[in-house]
Amino acid sequence: xxxxxxxxIDDIKINLxxxxxxxxxxxxxxxxxxxxxxxxxxxxxxxxxxxxxxxxQVTFLNLYSxxxxxxxxxxxxxxxxxxxxxxxxxxxFKYKSDVKIVDNLYNxxxxxxxxxxxxxGYLYEDKKSWYEFLxxxxxxxxxxxxxxxxxxxxxxxxxxxxxAEVTPKYMLHGDFGAHNFMIDKNDxxxxxxxxxxxxxRLYDFYFAIFSSVKIFKDLSVxxxxxxxxxxxxxxxxxxxxxxxxxxxxxxxxxxxxFDIYYDWFKRL
Numbered sequence: 001x002x003x004x005x006x007x008x009i010d011d012i013k014i015n016l017x018x019x020x021x022x023x024x025x026x027x028x029x030x031x032x033x034x035x036x037x038x039x040x041x042x043x044x045x046x047x048x049x050x051x052x053x054x055x056x057q058v059t060f061l062n063l064y065s066x067x068x069x070x071x072x073x074x075x076x077x078x079x080x081x082x083x084x085x086x087x088x089x090x091x092x093f094k095y096k097s098d099v100k101i102v103d104n105l106y107n108x109x110x111x112x113x114x115x116x117x118x119x120x121g122y123l124y125e126d127k128k129s130w131y132e133f134l135x136x137x138x139x140x141x142x143x144x145x146x147x148x149x150x151x152x153x154x155x156x157x158x159x160x161x162x163x164a165e166v167t168p169k170y171m172l173h174g175d176f177g178a179h180n181f182m183i184d185k186n187d188x189x190x191x192x193x194x195x196x197x198x199x200x201r202l203y204d205f206y207f208a209i210f211s212s213v214k215i216f217k218d219l220s221v222x223x224x225x226x227x228x229x230x231x232x233x234x235x236x237x238x239x240x241x242x243x244x245x246x247x248x249x250x251x252x253x254x255x256x257x258f259d260i261y262y263d264w265f266k267r268l
Contacts (some may be wrong), residue, residue, distance in 0.1 A: 005036065008046060008082050015085060016075045017044070044074065045085045054083060056123045060094050060196040061117070063171055069108050070173075071182075071192050080083055088192070090184035097214040101181065104189045105208045115171040122174065123196040130167035130199045134241055135159055138248075154268065155244050158237040165234065170201040176210030177246075202228060202235060206242035208254040209265075213257045240268050 009022045020040055028037040036048045051059065054076070061073040062118040075084040093099070119126030121133035138155060173180075174197035197203075209216050209224060215225070221252035225235050 001164065004048070004080075005038070008048075008077075008080055009040070011077055011080060011146055012040070012044070012075065012084060012225070013044070015054060015077075020044075022237060035206075039087050042089065042163065043087050045087045046082055048082045050081065051078070052124060052220050054081065056196045057194055059123060060171060060173070060194040063113060067108065067111065069191050070103065070194075071190055071191050085192075085266065088182045088184055088190045090182045090190065092182055093178045093181035093189075094212065094214070096183045097178075097212070099183050099187055099189070101189055101215065102209065102219070105176075106207055108191070109176075109205040109208075110228070111202050112170040112172065112204070112210065115169050115198055117169055117198050120199050121197060123171075128167070130161070130165075131159060131163035133197070133199060134162060134203075138241065152244070152265075154240060154265075158240045161201075161233070161237045162241070167200050172197040172199060172201060172204040176204040176208045178208075178215065200238060202238045203229065203242055206239045207246065210243045210246035210261070213254075214259050216264070217260060222262075236268065240265070243268070 005025070009020060009025075013020050022040075028039070028158055037046070038256070039045050042141070058073065058085045061070060064070045065073070071088060072086040074086060075091045077083075090096075093101070098246045112232065116124075119128065120130045121127035121136075127133040127136070138159070173191065174195035175193060177190065180191055182192060184190055206224070209219070221239075225232060225238065230233065243261065243265055247258070247265055250257045250261045
């Protein structure tokens with residue numbers, strides 16, 4: 001790894017900033033992706049990626065380069081397999097969750113852009129329909145638990161409702177959740193690590209709200225559904241599906257929060 005990092009730093013010096021000091025490196029843990037992530041001079045965040053991840057992130061961040069909340073892309077080297085982002089001086093939302101962000105989430109998602117593409121789902125991992133993508137997402141969660149008791153008739157009905165619709169193709173962040181929300185030193189929201197998805201923008205909005213109990217615990221269903229002008233039945237079904245996916249993830253990763261999610265799910 002050290003040899004690769006040295007090559008990356010040398011390349012950044014040549015192509016981005018000749019004043020980079022290689023001794024100012026700070027490494028970060030990057031979940032389970034296997035990427036190498038580090039900062040330089042508290043100005044740049046460098047992340048190594050495989051070709052598909054690099055391609056999808058670059059597509060997304062170039063499309064939304066004028067959105068202040070999305071971290072800025074500064075430099076790409078496909079040959080060495082890394083990207084340089086602006087460095088966000090801040091903390092993850094979970095460490096500063098007194099910041100209210102629902103209006104921010106709405107403002108971001110309401111400005112999502114329609115994307116001319118033949119398929120749905122994760123970018124370049126093409127699904128023929130939005131229904132197929134959502135069904136796979138819910139089934140994958142259940143299969144990982146090996147627990148059929150968490151299947152639900154309401155979920156099946158919501159998916160069938162979506163199957164009968166024609167879904168617009170927006171470019172979504174795709175992993176739009178609290179684990180990817182940074183709060184900078186001025187209490188501004190910054191969003192990192194897109195996993196671009198083509199589909200209904202409402203999915204990202206509800207997915208984000210239900211990504212953390214700290215965001216939704218004091219909200220009502222009616223309040224959440226008051227955002228956006230789409231048909232209320234459509235909104236309720238997308239909300240139910242997004243909540244279900246987040247609920248199953250809570251069952252796996254945040255078991256202490258599961259009952260809160262389940263109580264919400266029963267209200268719908």
